[in-house]
Amino acid sequence: MRVTLLGTGTSQGVPVIGCECEVCSSVDARDSRLRTSAKIEIGSTTVVIDTGPDFRQQMLVNKVKSLDAIVFTHEHKDHLAGLDDIRAYNYFQNQSMDIYANKDVEKALLRNYHYAFDPSVTSGVPKMRILNINRDPFELGGVEWIPLPVMHAELEVLGFRIGDFAYLTDVNYISEETFDKLKGLKVLVISALRKFSHHSHFELNEVLEVIERLKVKTAYLTHMSHLMGLHSDLESELPDGVYPGYDGLEIIGK
Secondary structure, rough: OOOEEEEEEOOOEEOOOOOOOOOOOOHHHHHHHHHHHOEEEEEOOEEEEEEOOOOOHHHHHHHOOOEEEEOOOOHHHHHHHOOOOOOHHHHHHHHOOOEEEEEHHHHHHHOOOHHHHHHOOOOOOEEEEEEEOOOOEEEOEEEEEEHHHHHHHEEEEEEEEOOOEHHHHHHOEEEHHHHHHHHOOOHHHHHHHOOOOOOOOOOOHHHHHHHHHHOEEEEEOOOOOOOOHHHHHHHOOOOOOEEEEEOEEEEEEE
């Protein structure tokens, strides 16, 4: 399995429109962060987690020529807004896109992409096949995906565990039940918004406490805002085994 971080920024991305802070003005490519997303390659199967507003750019930059499925964590626009651009894959692959989503995400898809489900519209729309998921494990790419329910303020978000790897984004509370499902991890990707508190996201110290509790050997931070500081500074501040993610980073693979 190979995992690529397609985007590691928060809902506004980095740089933020109109901002001239040192992060938004940085010439270090690692400080430019598209909206959070990841590509999972399992054998010949390619899956993307979340299709934010930067989905098209992420597919082009990373040369993703074929795509088998999309798995959604939740329905917020910074994770959903780019879905219309699956039309290119519909055309070249001559098939609908498999969409793994819980009921809340399905409702958001029906609301935001209503034209895609209108039988009177026959062209120029994304074609998708929605496969409902909940808290039960499911198979994709020949391996088991274990949903990891976490809270994002009042909204339940799904993270995912695949073998010894787990991906958690937009989280500010992890239940004991989910902590149990995270035992024995080797690699964790987890969101860390900034260095001070936020009502719906873990801040850096809270994330480090989670990593310490899980005894994860290697962890990568994602969904970071410009308020997290320069990548190079953050890299030197983090404890051993914890790294700031950046767009295009391959964290598992040959």
